[in-house]
Amino acid sequence: MTGIRTGTPDAQSLGLPVTEPGPDLVPVMMYDIEAAAGAGRSFEGEPVQTTLHFPSSELADKGLDPAQVVGIKVRGDSMDGTLADGDWVLVDRSNRDPKQEGVFLLLVSGERRIKRVQRLAGGALYLISDNELYQPEMIKPQDMHDVEILGRCEIRIGRVV
Numbered sequence: 001m002t003g004i005r006t007g008t009p010d011a012q013s014l015g016l017p018v019t020e021p022g023p024d025l026v027p028v029m030m031y032d033i034e035a036a037a038g039a040g041r042s043f044e045g046e047p048v049q050t051t052l053h054f055p056s057s058e059l060a061d062k063g064l065d066p067a068q069v070v071g072i073k074v075r076g077d078s079m080d081g082t083l084a085d086g087d088w089v090l091v092d093r094s095n096r097d098p099k100q101e102g103v104f105l106l107l108v109s110g111e112r113r114i115k116r117v118q119r120l121a122g123g124a125l126y127l128i129s130d131n132e133l134y135q136p137e138m139i140k141p142q143d144m145h146d147v148e149i150l151g152r153c154e155i156r157i158g159r160v161v
Contacts, residue, residue, distance in 0.1 A: 025053040030071035030088060043070055043093075064154060068094040071157075072105060072114075078129040079103070079114055087158035089114065095152035098125070103153040108139070109146045114153060 021027070029048045052071065059066050074087045082103060083089060091105050098104060098117040106113050106127070115137075116128040123141040139147050 021053040024055055024057065026056045026059065026066035027051045027053055028066065028069050028071050028090065030073070032073045032075075049073065062154065064090070064092055065094060068092055068151075069154075070151075072112075074114060078131050078134045079116075080131040082116075082130045083114065083153075083156060084158055087156055089153045089157070090155040091151040092154050093151040095154075096149040098149065098152075105150040105153060107148040107150055112150070117149070 028051065029043070030050045030052055031043060031046055032049045054066070056066055059069065069090050069092055071088050071090050074083045074089060075085060077085055089105075096104075098119050101116065101118050103114060104117045106115060106117070108127075113127070116130060118126040118128065120126050120138070123144070125139040125144070125147065127137040127139065129136070
């Protein structure tokens with residue numbers, strides 16, 4: 001109600017309870033993808049915008065290992081219809097193989113992108129934006145050295161409009 005989370009210095013100064021997350025909750029680091037854009041290939045060393053706590057049982061029910069889940073903030077409108085600008089997405093870093101079509105976080109020529117990925121015959125990847133204003137992009141097998149799949153987007157956290 002106050003806009004101040006319990007456990008923060010502001011909460012303590014207002015006399016609100018300072019609480020720690022319970023044992024059934026696991027922390028998930030939430031990154032701002034705009035801040036994470038660049039040449040870095042991992043999340044280690046990237047600035048964490050915030051940490052959210054999720055019930056470990058809920059993540060396990062979805063087949064997610066909490067140690068492999070990170071949150072990223074979506075920037076842009078290329079995935080409109082599925083993901084909106086400002087949404088948060090939980091990414092499973094252990095799932096990097098697009099055997100089945102899905103939405104993935106990729107590093108393409110040093111730029112992080114969220115795209116629907118299809119594997120084509122011969123080893124090519126087809127990157128699809130759900131917003132019809134954007135054309136699909138094909139990554140040929142000989143260009144795969146510029147592409148790294150960082151994880152599969154599993155859970156969307158966004159505004160209901």
